[in-house]
Each structure stands twice: as C-alpha cells, then as structure tokens.
Amino acid sequence: MxxxxxxxxxxxxxxxxxxxxxxxxxxxxxxxxxxxxxxxxxxxxxxxxxxxxxxxxxxxxxxxxxxxxxxxxxxxxxxxxxxxxxxxxxxxxxxxxxxxxxxxxxxxxxxxxxxxxxxxxxxxxxxxxxxxxxxxxxxxxxxxxxxxxxxxxxxxxxxxxxxxxxxxxxxxxxxxxxxxxxxxxxxxxxxxxxxxxxxxxxxxxxxxxxxxxxxxxxxxxxxxxxxxxAGVTPGYEEFAEAVRQVCDDLGQQLIRDAEGASKDIKVEVINAATEDDAVEVGRSIARNNLLKCAIHGEDPNWGRVLSAIGTTRAAFEPDRLNVAINGVWVCKNGGVGEDRDKVDMRYREVHVVADLAAGSETATIWTNDLTADYVHENSAYSS
Amino acid sequence: MxxxxxxxxxxxxxxxxxxxxxxxxxxxxxxxxxxxxxxxxxxxxxxxxxxxxxxxxxxxxxxxxxxxxxxxxxxxxxxxxxxxxxxxxxxxxxxxxxxxxxxxxxxxxxxxxxxxxxxxxxxxxxxxxxxxxxxxxxxxxxxxxxxxxxxxxxxxxxxxxxxxxxxxxxxxxxxxxxxxxxxxxxxxxxxxxxxxxxxxxxxxxxxxxxxxxxxxxxxxxxxxxxxxxAGVTPGYEEFAEAVRQVCDDLGQQLIRDAEGASKDIKVEVINAATEDDAVEVGRSIARNNLLKCAIHGEDPNWGRVLSAIGTTRAAFEPDRLNVAINGVWVCKNGGVGEDRDKVDMRYREVHVVADLAAGSETATIWTNDLTADYVHENSAYSS
Incomplete structure (x- = not known):
C-alpha cells in the first residue's frame, strides 16, 4: 500500500x-x-x-x-x-x-x-x-x-x-x-x-x-x-477531500507515535472570533508544558488552560471563558464549573475544549502529554 | 534582611x-x-x-x-x-x-x-x-x-x-x-x-x-x-542600578530553584540587528524543549539551537550563524564548527552563545533544562 x-x-x-x-x-x-x-x-x-x-x-x-x-x-x-x-x-x-x-x-x-x-x-x-x-x-x-x-x-x-x-x-x-x-x-x-x-x-x-x-x-x-x-480526473472538491483524509490520518499516526507520549490530546477551540484566533489559542494551549504535564498526571488542571489562553492576542473576555475536559465543563465563565472529580482521564485520548465565547470559528490542534520518557528519549542521545 | x-x-x-x-x-x-x-x-x-x-x-x-x-x-x-x-x-x-x-x-x-x-x-x-x-x-x-x-x-x-x-x-x-x-x-x-x-x-x-x-x-x-x-534621595541612575541588581539577583535565584532543573542555562544572543531581535531569538532558544532535553543530557546539540533560531523573524542569514556552547564554537557559518567533544557540560551552569552576525545588539535570557523531575513535579499533583 x-x-x-x-x-x-x-x-x-x-x-x-x-x-x-x-x-x-x-x-x-x-x-x-x-x-x-x-x-x-x-x-x-x-x-x-x-x-x-x-x-x-x-x-x-x-x-x-x-x-x-x-x-x-x-x-x-x-x-x-x-x-x-x-x-x-x-x-x-x-x-x-x-x-x-x-x-x-x-x-x-x-x-x-x-x-x-x-x-x-x-x-x-x-x-x-x-x-x-x-x-x-x-x-x-x-x-x-x-x-x-x-x-x-x-x-x-x-x-x-x-x-x-x-x-x-x-x-x-x-x-x-x-x-x-x-x-x-x-x-x-x-x-x-x-x-x-x-x-x-x-x-x-x-x-x-x-x-x-x-x-x-x-x-x-x-x-x-x-x-x-488511472486515466481519471476527479473533481477538485472530491480530490482535495481525499488528500485531506490521507493527511489527517497520517497526522494522527504521527501524534500517536510521538516520542514518550502516553496521552494524545485533542485541543478544540470553539466560538472564536476568527479562525486565526482559534489556531493561536489552540497552539498556546497545546504548547503549555505545565498543562501537558498535568494531563500526563491525569489532572484536569483547567487553570493551566486559562493561563495559556491569557497569553494570546485572541478576542475574548476572561470572565466568559469555558473549558471542558473529556466532556466535563470544569471551567465556566472564567471560574470554577462542574466538579473536576467527574473527569475521567484514564484513556489515552484526552479532549480539551476551550470556548472563547467570542464568535463562531473553530480549530483543532493535536498534541500529546509531556513525559519523563520524552525527556529521556531526547537527552540520552543525539537525535 | x-x-x-x-x-x-x-x-x-x-x-x-x-x-x-x-x-x-x-x-x-x-x-x-x-x-x-x-x-x-x-x-x-x-x-x-x-x-x-x-x-x-x-x-x-x-x-x-x-x-x-x-x-x-x-x-x-x-x-x-x-x-x-x-x-x-x-x-x-x-x-x-x-x-x-x-x-x-x-x-x-x-x-x-x-x-x-x-x-x-x-x-x-x-x-x-x-x-x-x-x-x-x-x-x-x-x-x-x-x-x-x-x-x-x-x-x-x-x-x-x-x-x-x-x-x-x-x-x-x-x-x-x-x-x-x-x-x-x-x-x-x-x-x-x-x-x-x-x-x-x-x-x-x-x-x-x-x-x-x-x-x-x-x-x-x-x-x-x-x-x-533614610532621608536620602539618591540620583536616578544609582538608584535604578541598585534596583536592577536586586532584581537580577532574585531572578537568578528563581532560575536556580526552578522545578526539577539540573542545569541553569544562560542564552546569550550577540550581534543582533536590534535588541528586540536578540530577545526574540533568545526566548525561542530558551523555550526549545528538545534543546533543553539535550542540555539535560549534556549533549552540545547545536542543531537544535539553529532550528530554534530559524523559527524567528529576526534578521540573520542561515549561513552566517555561529553558536558556542561553554566556550566552544561548535557551529560556524551555519555548519559544523569546532569539535563538539571539546565541550565540557559537567557543571550546573551552561552558556549558549548565538551569534546572529547581523548587528551589534545583545540580550541574555536565562532558562533551565527540561528534566524528568520537572515532569514528575508538574504531573504528580495539582499546582
């Protein structure tokens, strides 16, 4: 294949x-x-x-x-x-x-x-x-x-x-x-x-x-x-979607094989004013080492999500932010939401949703947790 | 005191x-x-x-x-x-x-x-x-x-x-x-x-x-x-320098006590076109998880320094970049420089110099290495 x-x-x-x-x-x-x-x-x-x-x-x-x-x-x-x-x-x-x-x-x-x-x-x-x-x-x-x-x-x-x-x-x-x-x-x-x-x-x-x-x-x-x-010329939309599917599948395989990772994290930003805002916020969350460590420890530490959002230039009001981790809205209106003990983080995939309440655009960034194995793999030898 | x-x-x-x-x-x-x-x-x-x-x-x-x-x-x-x-x-x-x-x-x-x-x-x-x-x-x-x-x-x-x-x-x-x-x-x-x-x-x-x-x-x-x-009004320059010294000393103490760190890393960017360029490049190097892991492993991995510089908007030409680690110019003109085996990284302080060869401005960013202890400390409990 x-x-x-x-x-x-x-x-x-x-x-x-x-x-x-x-x-x-x-x-x-x-x-x-x-x-x-x-x-x-x-x-x-x-x-x-x-x-x-x-x-x-x-x-x-x-x-x-x-x-x-x-x-x-x-x-x-x-x-x-x-x-x-x-x-x-x-x-x-x-x-x-x-x-x-x-x-x-x-x-x-x-x-x-x-x-x-x-x-x-x-x-x-x-x-x-x-x-x-x-x-x-x-x-x-x-x-x-x-x-x-x-x-x-x-x-x-x-x-x-x-x-x-x-x-x-x-x-x-x-x-x-x-x-x-x-x-x-x-x-x-x-x-x-x-x-x-x-x-x-x-x-x-x-x-x-x-x-x-x-x-x-x-x-x-x-x-x-x-x-x-094949001697076939497909329509652009159909072809582009097939290319997107293959890229998406390969991208997912890359994340699943990321060095030392124990969790695959889907960071979904919703209700952003613009797609660029959604991507900027998603990337900021995905790159937050403290959050990545917390998720490694199966800790639904939404405060680290908010502190990551706060470093961006995206349109949002701090007291309107909502965050869900694995379906539980642990942060509502910038403060404490549902009981964090309800969050089940035992499985490999973790889903973080950041609701900016500032529009209708969305973007999803994939990342993984930060682990001692990542440190080992990147410190024990040159790569 | x-x-x-x-x-x-x-x-x-x-x-x-x-x-x-x-x-x-x-x-x-x-x-x-x-x-x-x-x-x-x-x-x-x-x-x-x-x-x-x-x-x-x-x-x-x-x-x-x-x-x-x-x-x-x-x-x-x-x-x-x-x-x-x-x-x-x-x-x-x-x-x-x-x-x-x-x-x-x-x-x-x-x-x-x-x-x-x-x-x-x-x-x-x-x-x-x-x-x-x-x-x-x-x-x-x-x-x-x-x-x-x-x-x-x-x-x-x-x-x-x-x-x-x-x-x-x-x-x-x-x-x-x-x-x-x-x-x-x-x-x-x-x-x-x-x-x-x-x-x-x-x-x-x-x-x-x-x-x-x-x-x-x-x-x-x-x-x-x-x-x-004290009933004394010092001149501005003298006072500002005293405040700077106390801030600098406290900042160093923060870095030396950073969670899980085993190395304090001084990232010095020299010959930048502007101070902003120097700070942007210094920060990019200081935030590169792969470099921080390499330094933890006492590996003078200058390639990771160059890849971090490459993500910035600073003025530089790739084939004029030089990098020294603990005094050894391991990268010259964007390529292999002095023998990396000459680099002694046994001590806690590591000094990375990035020469942008684009001007005369400079900036120093302090960071530390990325370690399994950092991951443990930030995943084992909420903080």
Missing part, C-alpha cells in the same frame, strides 16, 4: 549503511507516469536543510519523477558540501532511472549538522533502484523511520483512482510543518496547480495543526505526486 | 492554615513611612488573578502602606467572589493597621481556580499584624514559598540607603513576568514616578528575561515600596 497503492508508482526501501545499526535507511519512490505532476510544501523554518533547498528547486521545474529519502542524517546545517551532496544524490538517481536530476526530489531526516556518508548513500541509490516494485511502498515507509516506533501509511481508494502515502515523524513535531517527511501519490490525472491547491488546503488543517513539542524542524517536506495512470 | 533591610519597614510571616500541611502561608509587609511611595509591575497574562486586579487599583491610588501575600491558593479564575475576597483581605489589613484599604496591595500564589479559605486567611492577617517586626523579612520570605525549595531574598546597601527584597517562584516562570511574587523595599526618599521608571527598567532586563518553562502566570506581581526613612 503506502505510496504504491496508486497506479503508476514503484518504490523500494533498503539498508544502505547510513545508520550505524544496519536498519533500513534509504527509500526510493518513482513515478512511472504517464504524467509526472507534483506539488510540495516545505518547512517554514528559515534554517532549511540542503535537501529542502534542492527539492524546492525541483518543484519549480514542474515535474517530479522520483524522490530519494534517507534516514540516519538530516543533511541540515552542512553548508555548500551538504547542498552538493543533495544534488549528487539526485544526479545518481537520475542516472540510474534515465531521467533528469532536476526531476528528482531529495528528503533527509536524522541528526542536524552531520554530512551524509555519500560513499554508502550513492551505491544505496543503485541498490534501491534495482529493487523498485509496485509493492515496495511498505518497505519505503519502513526505511524512512528514525525514532518512529512504527511506520506510517494511509490510503483512500475512490471510484477508479486512489490517494496513498507514507510519513515519518516522532519528535520535533510542530506546525509549518512537523518534523516529518511525507510522500503522497495519486494516479488521478491532474495538473500541478490543482495538486498544489489541494495539498496546501490539506496540510493547513492537518499537519500544520499537529504540534507535539513546539519544535519546528529544518527538514519537513510533504510531496504529492500524480501519475495520471 | 529581605524586605526589612531598608529602614521604615516591618514584616511578618505566619502559618494561617491556608496550606493543608501547616507550613507558613501568610506574609505581611508594612511601610511605616514617613513616605509611602510605590510602583508595581504585573503579569502580562490577560487572565489576571483577583489580587492582581485589586493591586492594580491600589497602585493607581498613589501610595501603598502594606502588602498582604499568601501562598496556598492563587485566587485566580475565581470570579466576583474571588475579587471580593481580595478586597476583604485588604480591608482586614487596613482595619488592623489603621490605614485605608485602598493602600493595601494583595498578592496570592498557588493553585488556580480555588477560592481562598477566608475563615483562615482573615484571622491570619490579625495574627501577622501582631507579629510585625523590623526583623520579620526572612519569615515573610518563607511564608510565600510554594514549590520553592528555598526562600529568596536580596539586599543592596548603598551610602545611607538600601534596596532589599524577597521573591517566590519555581515554576510557570516566563516573561511578562515569571510566576512569582516579588516585594522590593527601599528607604530612599523617592517619588512614585521615579520608582516606576526604575522598576520597569529593571524588570525589563531581569525578571522578563527569566524563562524557565515558557508558561506565563496569572498572578505575577513585582512591587517596589519606598519609605523615605
């Missing part, structure tokens, strides 16, 4: 030796056409990794024939040599596949500040190319894992066409976009501008609203490739 | 029974004059606790005769009843001291969303008033502790006049201001406007640049009271 669920794509995932532990670390996704349309969304971080800078150029060229992805090294903050390495990776794939290098996107993930072992990566591209298969999507998804405990794939099959995809990401997850690499594929027959519109609309309300730890990566990339192999 | 180091002040700290464990929980600080000038700075959180709303009114009245402070409950998000309670506390102190209620500031700290036990607090005010002493500063500082492991006091004695103070704060420490209550006193003979100018100048570069966990409180208050008892 994964990136090979749609017709017109082959993929492979191999162990090239980039990771010292010998785990799979190189994936190759190839669009066999007939069309090679594509769209991409990249990290908003101003410190961008070399493969991001390269792939942005590739997207401008108008078509994407292949994507090379490696784990085991982010190739970020690696200077001119890092950019040359990203370029050389594309050149190698282009040579093996008989395409132009400017049609080959490159994605990397891993530790920042290390040059990639090109003596292993380039032969790895050849090995991966030799193993390309219409059933290779699963292996590709496995090869891009870093601290992920599971690989993530998703497929929406429609009438005669399909959108599928794979994602990696477990830490440094924050909007614009989460530390993650995502490749989506479709066999629908669509132009670049339609792909771009649908992809931006989808990521804006899915990946951009997944905020595990407030830390924005240097390498985030989401690519959408269209082969046209 | 503490708030009674300056002449013209008495103080007391007692156990009124607000805290269930019987620890001291009520402090009273009285300005015995002859002057009762004052200035105050309050939390920038838009969700303000009742005592903050009350004390803001008191400061507008022009003079402050006394401050009642309690731990064991924040009286935040407590609605009209909470405000009435803050007012009743001031009324009681005014009655006992023979002053007007509008001259009595009130500060509270503890759990948000609980009404204070007024049946214990009001008799406590009488008890504290009976114990007022020119040597009571230490006891007052002890009575305002919550999760603080030590009480915090500071004194700067100048030629014929003194500035002293006390502070509490250990968590929910973030700019504008940290979760903290601070009372500063001086026997210098100064007008309100001079006190206000000196206090705002001091807090802007001290408490406002202490950021333990990015969480802004509903109760932060810093008060500066002047008795004029």
């Amino acid at each position: 994964s990136v090979t669920a749609a017709q017109g794509f082959t993929a492979a995932g191999i162990a090239a030796g980039i990771k010292e532990n010998g785990n799979p670390d190189l994936a190759l996704v190839v669009n066999t056409g007939p069309r090679r349309a594509a769209a991409g969304v990249f990290t908003a971080n101003r410190v961008k990794a070399a493969p991001v800078l390269w792939s942005e150029q590739v997207l401008k060229s108008g078509q994407v024939s292949a994507v090379v992805l490696n784990s085991g090294g982010a190739n970020a903050c690696t200077g001119p040599k890092g950019f040359q390495d990203a370029h050389a990776t594309a050149e190698k794939a282009a040579e093996v596949l008989g395409r132009g290098a400017i049609e080959v996107a490159v994605c990397s993930t891993g530790l920042i500040g290390l040059l990639l072992p090109m003596d292993k990566l380039l032969p790895g591209v050849e090995t991966a190319a030799a193993q390309l298969s219409e059933h290779g999507g699963e292996k590709a998804a496995i090869a891009i894992k870093t601290t992920d405990t599971v690989h993530k794939t998703s497929v929406v099959a429609k009438d005669g066409w399909t959108v599928g995809g794979m994602a990696k990401g477990a830490g440094m997850l924050a909007p614009g976009l989460a530390t993650m690499l995502v490749v989506l594929t479709t066999d629908a027959d669509l132009e670049n501008d339609v792909l771009d519109k649908a992809l931006r609309a989808a990521t804006r309300t899915t990946f951009d609203r997944v905020d595990s730890d407030g830390c924005m990566s240097t390498n985030d990339t989401v690519l959408l490739l269209a082969s046209g192999a | 503490s708030v009674t180091a300056a002449q013209g002040f008495t103080a007391a700290g007692i156990a009124a029974g607000i805290k269930e464990n019987g620890n001291p929980d009520l402090a009273l600080v009285v300005n015995t004059g002859p002057r009762r000038a004052a200035a105050g700075v309050f939390t920038a959180n838009r969700v303000k606790a009742a005592p903050v709303l009350w004390s803001e009114q008191v400061l507008k009245s022009g003079q402050v005769s006394a401050v009642v402070l309690n731990s064991g409950g924040a009286n935040a998000c407590t609605g009209p009843k909470g405000f009435q309670d803050a007012h009743a506390t001031a009324e009681k102190a005014a009655e006992v001291l023979g002053r007007g209620a509008i001259e009595v500031a009130v500060c509270s700290t503890g759990l948000i969303g609980l009404l204070l036990p007024m049946d214990k607090l009001l008799p406590g005010v009488e008890t504290a008033a009976a114990q007022l002493s020119e040597h009571g500063g230490e006891k007052a500082a002890i009575a305002i502790k919550t999760t603080d492991t030590v009480h915090k006091t500071s004194v700067v004695a100048k030629d014929g006049w003194t500035v002293g103070g006390m502070a509490k704060g250990a968590g929910m420490l973030a700019p504008g201001l940290a979760t903290m209550l601070v009372v500063l006193t001086t026997d210098a003979d100064l007008e309100n406007d001079v006190l206000d100018k000196a206090l705002r100048a001091a807090t802007r570069t001290t408490f406002d640049r202490v950021d333990s966990d990015g969480c802004m409180s509903t109760n932060d208050t810093v008060l500066l009271l002047a008795s004029g008892a």
Whole structure:
C-alpha cells in the first residue's frame, strides 16, 4: 500500500549503511507516469536543510519523477558540501532511472549538522533502484523511520483512482510543518496547480495543526505526486477531500507515535472570533508544558488552560471563558464549573475544549502529554 | 534582611492554615513611612488573578502602606467572589493597621481556580499584624514559598540607603513576568514616578528575561515600596542600578530553584540587528524543549539551537550563524564548527552563545533544562 497503492508508482526501501545499526535507511519512490505532476510544501523554518533547498528547486521545474529519502542524517546545517551532496544524490538517481536530476526530489531526516556518508548513500541509490516494485511502498515507509516506533501509511481508494502515502515523524513535531517527511501519490490525472491547491488546503488543517513539542524542524517536506495512470480526473472538491483524509490520518499516526507520549490530546477551540484566533489559542494551549504535564498526571488542571489562553492576542473576555475536559465543563465563565472529580482521564485520548465565547470559528490542534520518557528519549542521545 | 533591610519597614510571616500541611502561608509587609511611595509591575497574562486586579487599583491610588501575600491558593479564575475576597483581605489589613484599604496591595500564589479559605486567611492577617517586626523579612520570605525549595531574598546597601527584597517562584516562570511574587523595599526618599521608571527598567532586563518553562502566570506581581526613612534621595541612575541588581539577583535565584532543573542555562544572543531581535531569538532558544532535553543530557546539540533560531523573524542569514556552547564554537557559518567533544557540560551552569552576525545588539535570557523531575513535579499533583 503506502505510496504504491496508486497506479503508476514503484518504490523500494533498503539498508544502505547510513545508520550505524544496519536498519533500513534509504527509500526510493518513482513515478512511472504517464504524467509526472507534483506539488510540495516545505518547512517554514528559515534554517532549511540542503535537501529542502534542492527539492524546492525541483518543484519549480514542474515535474517530479522520483524522490530519494534517507534516514540516519538530516543533511541540515552542512553548508555548500551538504547542498552538493543533495544534488549528487539526485544526479545518481537520475542516472540510474534515465531521467533528469532536476526531476528528482531529495528528503533527509536524522541528526542536524552531520554530512551524509555519500560513499554508502550513492551505491544505496543503485541498490534501491534495482529493487523498485509496485509493492515496495511498505518497505519505503519502513526505511524512512528514525525514532518512529512504527511506520506510517494511509490510503483512500475512490471510484477508479486512489490517494496513498507514507510519513515519518516522532519528535520535533510542530506546525509549518512537523518534523516529518511525507510522500503522497495519486494516479488521478491532474495538473500541478490543482495538486498544489489541494495539498496546501490539506496540510493547513492537518499537519500544520499537529504540534507535539513546539519544535519546528529544518527538514519537513510533504510531496504529492500524480501519475495520471488511472486515466481519471476527479473533481477538485472530491480530490482535495481525499488528500485531506490521507493527511489527517497520517497526522494522527504521527501524534500517536510521538516520542514518550502516553496521552494524545485533542485541543478544540470553539466560538472564536476568527479562525486565526482559534489556531493561536489552540497552539498556546497545546504548547503549555505545565498543562501537558498535568494531563500526563491525569489532572484536569483547567487553570493551566486559562493561563495559556491569557497569553494570546485572541478576542475574548476572561470572565466568559469555558473549558471542558473529556466532556466535563470544569471551567465556566472564567471560574470554577462542574466538579473536576467527574473527569475521567484514564484513556489515552484526552479532549480539551476551550470556548472563547467570542464568535463562531473553530480549530483543532493535536498534541500529546509531556513525559519523563520524552525527556529521556531526547537527552540520552543525539537525535 | 529581605524586605526589612531598608529602614521604615516591618514584616511578618505566619502559618494561617491556608496550606493543608501547616507550613507558613501568610506574609505581611508594612511601610511605616514617613513616605509611602510605590510602583508595581504585573503579569502580562490577560487572565489576571483577583489580587492582581485589586493591586492594580491600589497602585493607581498613589501610595501603598502594606502588602498582604499568601501562598496556598492563587485566587485566580475565581470570579466576583474571588475579587471580593481580595478586597476583604485588604480591608482586614487596613482595619488592623489603621490605614485605608485602598493602600493595601494583595498578592496570592498557588493553585488556580480555588477560592481562598477566608475563615483562615482573615484571622491570619490579625495574627501577622501582631507579629510585625523590623526583623520579620526572612519569615515573610518563607511564608510565600510554594514549590520553592528555598526562600529568596536580596539586599543592596548603598551610602545611607538600601534596596532589599524577597521573591517566590519555581515554576510557570516566563516573561511578562515569571510566576512569582516579588516585594522590593527601599528607604530612599523617592517619588512614585521615579520608582516606576526604575522598576520597569529593571524588570525589563531581569525578571522578563527569566524563562524557565515558557508558561506565563496569572498572578505575577513585582512591587517596589519606598519609605523615605533614610532621608536620602539618591540620583536616578544609582538608584535604578541598585534596583536592577536586586532584581537580577532574585531572578537568578528563581532560575536556580526552578522545578526539577539540573542545569541553569544562560542564552546569550550577540550581534543582533536590534535588541528586540536578540530577545526574540533568545526566548525561542530558551523555550526549545528538545534543546533543553539535550542540555539535560549534556549533549552540545547545536542543531537544535539553529532550528530554534530559524523559527524567528529576526534578521540573520542561515549561513552566517555561529553558536558556542561553554566556550566552544561548535557551529560556524551555519555548519559544523569546532569539535563538539571539546565541550565540557559537567557543571550546573551552561552558556549558549548565538551569534546572529547581523548587528551589534545583545540580550541574555536565562532558562533551565527540561528534566524528568520537572515532569514528575508538574504531573504528580495539582499546582
């Protein structure tokens, strides 16, 4: 399934030796056409990794024939040599596949500040190319894992066409976009501008609203490739919704696999004056370390929700705020509401609703709790 | 010492029974004059606790005769009843001291969303008033502790006049201001406007640049009271510097006692285009959970510094950024610099320098590492 669920794509995932532990670390996704349309969304971080800078150029060229992805090294903050390495990776794939290098996107993930072992990566591209298969999507998804405990794939099959995809990401997850690499594929027959519109609309309300730890990566990339192999051109709305569903599903999988997390937290802001207000408030709540600790301890500490709301510029009156945790309105009109002992927080998913009583707009941000395991995983070794 | 180091002040700290464990929980600080000038700075959180709303009114009245402070409950998000309670506390102190209620500031700290036990607090005010002493500063500082492991006091004695103070704060420490209550006193003979100018100048570069966990409180208050008892009017610059020194010292004590911390981190941003840029970058670095975990693990992970810088709007070019950790320039020109193995991180203080190479402005933000103990302390019980 994964990136090979749609017709017109082959993929492979191999162990090239980039990771010292010998785990799979190189994936190759190839669009066999007939069309090679594509769209991409990249990290908003101003410190961008070399493969991001390269792939942005590739997207401008108008078509994407292949994507090379490696784990085991982010190739970020690696200077001119890092950019040359990203370029050389594309050149190698282009040579093996008989395409132009400017049609080959490159994605990397891993530790920042290390040059990639090109003596292993380039032969790895050849090995991966030799193993390309219409059933290779699963292996590709496995090869891009870093601290992920599971690989993530998703497929929406429609009438005669399909959108599928794979994602990696477990830490440094924050909007614009989460530390993650995502490749989506479709066999629908669509132009670049339609792909771009649908992809931006989808990521804006899915990946951009997944905020595990407030830390924005240097390498985030989401690519959408269209082969046209199904020979079907769906209507925009139907296609955009399918892309959104796959993005939403992959985003949820990222949160569920967030480093050290024991709770998945859905922060829903309602009755905001504007959608921007709702997103700002949702993000402020989702990034509040004290609240994330409280939820870890199964403590419905709504005071920490209010103190997070209070740091924003959103329209609200403090004495009209309401907060529900798992369905119990523990804060009403800015003060004590229903009995907090009624809140049952034993389950993994926790639902926080913040009612701003200032309008009718809404937004949902997903995050997770802050745990000792998160601290351990991010302090015990470099990642 | 503490708030009674300056002449013209008495103080007391007692156990009124607000805290269930019987620890001291009520402090009273009285300005015995002859002057009762004052200035105050309050939390920038838009969700303000009742005592903050009350004390803001008191400061507008022009003079402050006394401050009642309690731990064991924040009286935040407590609605009209909470405000009435803050007012009743001031009324009681005014009655006992023979002053007007509008001259009595009130500060509270503890759990948000609980009404204070007024049946214990009001008799406590009488008890504290009976114990007022020119040597009571230490006891007052002890009575305002919550999760603080030590009480915090500071004194700067100048030629014929003194500035002293006390502070509490250990968590929910973030700019504008940290979760903290601070009372500063001086026997210098100064007008309100001079006190206000000196206090705002001091807090802007001290408490406002202490950021333990990015969480802004509903109760932060810093008060500066002047008795004029020394009969000396120092020059503005000398006075402002003394206030700054006391604020800086107390701010450092807050960071050193931050919940669960094992490292104190000095984030120094240099060569910024503007001071605002330097502060924004410093705060972004100081709030990066991944970096804070890395420093906990004694890992000089400069990539996380760059990814934090990249999320700001500050002026910089990615390939001109330099980062030093404990004196070793581990990142030069946006890439790998000196050998990271040279970085010695065994000691409690860690010094991160981020060189933006974009100007000549600088700012320093203090924070601490993120530890499993922080998670435990903020998840195991409500605070």
